Amino acid sequence: MNPDTRLKDPLSLRVTPWISFIGFFVVWQLLIDTGIVPRILLASPAEVGQLFIDKLTNPDPDGAVLLTHTMVSLLEAVLGYVLSLVIGIPLGLLMGWFVVAEGLARPPFEMIRPIPPVAWIPLAIFWFGIGLTGKVFIIWACGVVPCVINAYTGVRMTSPTLIQMARTYGASDWQIFTKICVPSALPMVFGGLQIALALAWTTLVAAELIAANEGLGYLITMGRRLLRPDMIVLGMIMVGLTGWIIGNIIDRIERRLTAGLERGGAAT
């Protein structure tokens, strides 16, 4: 992280973000109210706000309240994401240190890697239907790639001096792996978690747009089918908000786990 070297004026630093934030909604509202953008194409912030409150309790017209959609999407995302971490990170770490693991895992991995995650969607629907399992599979398939790559790269970047140091004390291969390579790969692994999360969330929404009967992506699709721009926008906002919250949680966990590196100022 580079420090911001610009001259800082505390007042404008505090005020300008609010001006642009509020200004954004004001301009948006005005565009609709003045008819520059027709209501059929876009809902105003006030309408979206109203729908938000309404959808907290009202399952119509798409069949579920907002919380249900959000929880369905979250559950699919978290399950798929956790599965990709649980499999991808150990696999990547092992591939980085143990030649046998790399030899075995690399060819299939390299074959799957260039396939864009959304390309899995039709096959996943074919295999698992439009329910939970299919979504979890898709998210797993796209999340596992950055997990493997980053964990692998993190281990490969371990300082040779540290490895030699451990060796001279008689450390076994396994000890060097667990005590040197894994901790030194942690910052890279967390970088992978963030990438995987962004990917997983995007892919999930894409999957729900195509095939689902619940979830935030489904809410958006229903908005399109029912010609309800307010539903579409509400769905989009919820997707953004939820993704942002998960990202922050991961960030916080990362900061706690890599406290030593951060405190020493060696954060990459």
Added chain:
Amino acid sequence: MTGPPAREVKVEVVGLTKKFGDLLVLNDVNFSVAKGEFLAIVGPTGCGKTTFLNLLSKLIPASEGQILIDGSEADPKTHNLAFVFQEPSSLPWLTVSQNVEFGMLIKGVPPGERERRLRSILDIVGLADCANLFPNQISASMEQRVAVSRAFATNPDLLLMDEPYGQLDVKLRFYLEDELLKLWRELGATVIFVTHNIEEAIYVAERILVLTNKPTSVKAEIHVDLPRPRSFIDEAFIDIRRQVTDLIRWW
């Protein structure tokens, strides 16, 4: 000057040769180190000092020849070795005290004993106050002391030091060298101390091996029988210094 009194042999190097492809680095190196001895090895930069220590600790294989520790082939898994590297080698995610404990942890020293040695070493080297700091919060000299402490904490039979203070300024070096000697006397280890600094070698060592340029072999052996603490302006010190300087004049 007469030879050293007969002491038990700790390390024996026989016909050690190392080639990197066609590049002959070490050419038939022969010498031995006595148990508990403090041996310095001086040689020009690039002559193969680091390579030699890497061979000794089995980080890389020799092309020819043998290294025997206590009569058997050197092996960090069976011999109690410790290595202080030229470059910083503390683990950035561990605190100073966790770093000092690291070697003992690998060696399987029981927790109670680990704690005891940790306290005593931190006291000797004056790191007790920074026990909970991380490596990047301390100075380069402190970091090197952490590495030295980590090595001594394992009670090594053989301690290998590769220009450990090469990066530090002169004043600090004398201080750290005194500290090193103190640890050596109190904990009793066999030390091979590699440097390209002649004064440093004469200051710390009981015996100095002077290496030739590449392809490298042992050119001369000099015993340093000066009383300690040694002084750089002492007649005898300067005398030995001149002797070594003459040997390496054509480096």
